[in-house]
Amino acid sequence: xxxxxxxxxLVAGLTYGTIYASVGIxxxxxxxxxxxxxxxxxxxxxxxxxxxxxxxxxxxxxxxxLGAVLITMIIGGLIEVAFIRWLVKxxxxxxxxxxxxxxxxxxxxxxxxxxxxxRSLPYFTGNEVxxxxxxxxRVSPQVLWSIGVCTVIVVLLxxxxxxxxxxxxxxACAANREAAALCGIPTRNMVTFSFVLSAGIGxxxxxxxxxxxxxxxxxxxxxxxxxxxxxxxxxxxxxxxAVGAGFILGILESFSIWVLPTAYKDAISIxxxxxxxxIRPSGLFGNKEAMRLKDF
Amino acid sequence: MKVLKLIAVAACILALxxxxxxxxxxIKIGAILAVTGPxxxxxxxxxxxLEMMVEDINAKGGIDGKKVELVIKxxxxxxxxxxxxxxxxxxxxxxxxxxxxxxxxETMKIKDIAEQGKTILLSCAAAEAIxxxxxxxxxxxxxxxxxxxxxxxQQMKKMGITKIGVLSSNTGFGGAGKAQLEKLxxxxxxxxxxxxxxxxxxxxxxxxxxxxxxxxxxAIVNWSIEPAQAIVIKNARQMGLTxxxxxxxxxxxxxxxxxxxxxxxxxxxxxxxxxxxxxxSDKNPQKKVLxxxxxxxxxxxxxDVSTFGGHAYDAMKILQQAIMAxxxxxxxxxxxxxxxxxxxxxxxxxxxxxxxxHNGLDANAFExxxxxxxKFAVLEK
Numbered sequence: 001x002x003x004x005x006x007x008x009x010l011v012a013g014l015t016y017g018t019i020y021a022s023v024g025i026x027x028x029x030x031x032x033x034x035x036x037x038x039x040x041x042x043x044x045x046x047x048x049x050x051x052x053x054x055x056x057x058x059x060x061x062x063x064x065x066l067g068a069v070l071i072t073m074i075i076g077g078l079i080e081v082a083f084i085r086w087l088v089k090x091x092x093x094x095x096x097x098x099x100x101x102x103x104x105x106x107x108x109x110x111x112x113x114x115x116x117x118x119r120s121l122p123y124f125t126g127n128e129v130x131x132x133x134x135x136x137x138r139v140s141p142q143v144l145w146s147i148g149v150c151t152v153i154v155v156l157l158x159x160x161x162x163x164x165x166x167x168x169x170x171x172a173c174a175a176n177r178e179a180a181a182l183c184g185i186p187t188r189n190m191v192t193f194s195f196v197l198s199a200g201i202g203x204x205x206x207x208x209x210x211x212x213x214x215x216x217x218x219x220x221x222x223x224x225x226x227x228x229x230x231x232x233x234x235x236x237x238x239x240x241x242a243v244g245a246g247f248i249l250g251i252l253e254s255f256s257i258w259v260l261p262t263a264y265k266d267a268i269s270i271x272x273x274x275x276x277x278x279i280r281p282s283g284l285f286g287n288k289e290a291m292r293l294k295d296f
Numbered sequence: 297m298k299v300l301k302l303i304a305v306a307a308c309i310l311a312l313x314x315x316x317x318x319x320x321x322x323i324k325i326g327a328i329l330a331v332t333g334p335x336x337x338x339x340x341x342x343x344x345x346l347e348m349m350v351e352d353i354n355a356k357g358g359i360d361g362k363k364v365e366l367v368i369k370x371x372x373x374x375x376x377x378x379x380x381x382x383x384x385x386x387x388x389x390x391x392x393x394x395x396x397x398x399x400x401x402e403t404m405k406i407k408d409i410a411e412q413g414k415t416i417l418l419s420c421a422a423a424e425a426i427x428x429x430x431x432x433x434x435x436x437x438x439x440x441x442x443x444x445x446x447x448x449x450q451q452m453k454k455m456g457i458t459k460i461g462v463l464s465s466n467t468g469f470g471g472a473g474k475a476q477l478e479k480l481x482x483x484x485x486x487x488x489x490x491x492x493x494x495x496x497x498x499x500x501x502x503x504x505x506x507x508x509x510x511x512x513x514x515a516i517v518n519w520s521i522e523p524a525q526a527i528v529i530k531n532a533r534q535m536g537l538t539x540x541x542x543x544x545x546x547x548x549x550x551x552x553x554x555x556x557x558x559x560x561x562x563x564x565x566x567x568x569x570x571x572x573x574x575x576x577s578d579k580n581p582q583k584k585v586l587x588x589x590x591x592x593x594x595x596x597x598x599x600d601v602s603t604f605g606g607h608a609y610d611a612m613k614i615l616q617q618a619i620m621a622x623x624x625x626x627x628x629x630x631x632x633x634x635x636x637x638x639x640x641x642x643x644x645x646x647x648x649x650x651x652x653x654h655n656g657l658d659a660n661a662f663e664x665x666x667x668x669x670x671k672f673a674v675l676e677k
Contacts, residue, residue, distance in 0.1 A: 005510050008535070012502035019499060116336030118523045118555055128557035129533040140534045213499035214523045214555055218333065222497045257503040263466060263493040265503075 013251030021246025022205030023227030042224025048203025049215035076199025235286025341605030401468025473519030606643030
């Protein structure tokens with residue numbers, strides 16, 4: 001019984017972890033090219049889920065998800081072009097305020113378009129009650145989907161940044177924007193592209209977790225806080241680290257429930273975030289030296 | 297330019313002088329509802345219901361020849377906003393009465409404000425604390441949560457359940473339900489083995505449910521009004537828990553059944569009869585009211601009725617009947633009329649108010665319902 005419980009809590013932790021991690025990854029891409037935290041990242045997740053639910057009314061599931069990801073990517077790109085692109089050397093604070101504004105704008109827009117109802121995509125395999133039994137421990141297939149999609153995103157991202165021209169240009173832009181511009185890299189386009197990419201990843205995450213968490217016009221903020229926590233915990237700018245940190249946070253939260261009243265669950269994650277910011281602001285897997293060279 | 301300014305000033309004065317004259321023939325009713333935000337599934341149908349009713353009342357010539365003017369404030373389920381809206385409605389808008397708020401937490405925060413402002417408050421929230429202790433100007437239309445708990449415990453007794461696990465959300469509604477469950481359990485021979493509180497915005501509750509599973513209980517009672525109540529049953533069934541799951545009367549919205557899909561099957565919960573209006577026998581005194589509200593609402597908004605919209609319906613009905621019976625639009629006199637109102641058939645039940653009972657409903661207002669093939673049905677005894 002003890003062992004079974006241990007693994008059941010572990011599974012719960014992994015479930016939380018994939019949700020947090022898939023949101024957390026998106027933060028890092030924009031941070032890498034612009035040096036800012038995009039506080040509208042949670043809204044991309046919400047947009048992805050909501051659009052997919054709407055499209056699913058007349059499209060098969062895979063096409064609906066693809067459509068939702070593409071639409072959200074376009075919205076992400078448009079937002080960058082409209083609000084960020086024309087700024088000349090904006091300060092960090094100004095960019096943060098802008099992204100918070102964008103997040104409120106998207107949320108209110110979603111309320112106007114979709115109303116206040118709770119929606120969700122159907123489970124990709126099975127239904128609401130189906131679960132795989134692994135020696136007494138039960139896992140919803142959707143959790144495996146989330147973990148799988150999360151892994152694929154991370155692997156593809158790494159390949160993209162290491163082996164494609166565009167990916168390398170984005171990294172150059174992240175390392176030193178002025179030097180990158182001098183080398184002929186269109187840095188502004190790189191920033192736009194980072195918004196498009198993170199919007200797409202957010203939307204995909206939103207689709208995959210939608211059957212687990214449900215989607216509503218205001219879920220973005222809650223998801224963004226957790227995503228932000230794991231991005232910080234892992235070390236800003238490192239997608240792989242965000243995934244690791246996501247699982248660590250999820251598992252910690254889950255096991256905290258085993259011994260403490262469940263009401264403390266969220267207090268624990270915030271406490272971890274604060275402790276991390278005090279003790280090791282560069283994150284668990286971050287580089288202290290590199291951190292010192294950044295504005296934020 | 298000067299002429300233009302003069303005209304503008306004149307127009308303003310004209311507008312100012314006309315406004316009170318218009319107001320004299322109207323009854324201004326305020327409503328504080330959680331139209332958006334986490335409790336929007338309460339506030340949105342409530343606001344829609346009130347708009348529908350006021351339109352209807354005014355089309356038929358108003359109440360006693362006076363048109364009704366409805367002022368809806370969207371609190372987003374925030375108690376702070378509810379407080380400032382209540383002050384605004386009472387002090388600035390000088391409303392005759394306030395309908396709402398949608399949630400218990402908000403209502404408790406503005407109870408005293410209505411009392412001091414001597415303004416009738418007809419709350420659409422469930423917590424018993426709203427009318428117990430009785431406040432002179434505060435009434436509520438939903439059934440009491442203590443009655444919901446009593447009906448659940450009676451059902452458990454029939455099913456031979458004695459050991460239960462309780463989950464509730466950290467909201468006013470969840471807290472009030474948890475308190476009633478814990479208070480009434482001993483006298484019904486029920487033992488609460490485990491009582492856990494979760495965040496109302498929780499996105500997955502697998503770990504919470506694991507804790508319940510480990511406690512080896514015979515049934516789960518969940519008390520919340522958020523999407524979390526659909527998540528709980530999903531997670532429990534995924535984990536292979538087959539014990540009965542009881543929900544509060546907050547489950548009375550078909551959207552949650554749809555959200556939980558197959559996991560919702562067999563969930564037992566107490567609710568008003570609105571959800572099963574078409575299956576009631578013609579002898580049931582509520583049947584006519586329920587069917588007419590359901591038909592009107594569904595025709596106008598093309599969405600299923602929920603019991604929550606019904607609470608606003610009852611509030612407006614009580615107010616309308618009381619003003620008509622009193623004959624004058626006087627806060628003090630109408631309040632007394634409401635307090636002595638008997639046998640008013642509403643969607644939540646048959647209201648019998650008294651100076652000591654500002655809810656007017658008893659445990660009979662609840663019917664035990666279950667979910668069968670994705671629809672609400674009366675639980676077979």
